Amino acid sequence: MGRSDLIVMTKAKITKRNTGISPERLAELRRATLIASTGSSLLISGSKVTNEEVEQIMNAVSRPSEQK
Secondary structure (H helix, E strand, C coil): HHHHHHHHHHHHHHHHHHHCCCCHHHHHHHHHHHHCCCCCCCHHHHCCCCCHHHHHHHHHHHCCHCCC
């Protein structure tokens, strides 16, 4: 069993445990975590990008058809 197999199994177990959290709320939490994590990583690397700017960038990337 390789590392990727363990990751898939772990994700499956976590998903089964989250039955009390709605899929919408789980998506919100994942997005907030991604924004905060990205902002923190950029800050560590010396960038001056704020979490709000990270969110704006993510919104632009996730909806490219609306950018005209």
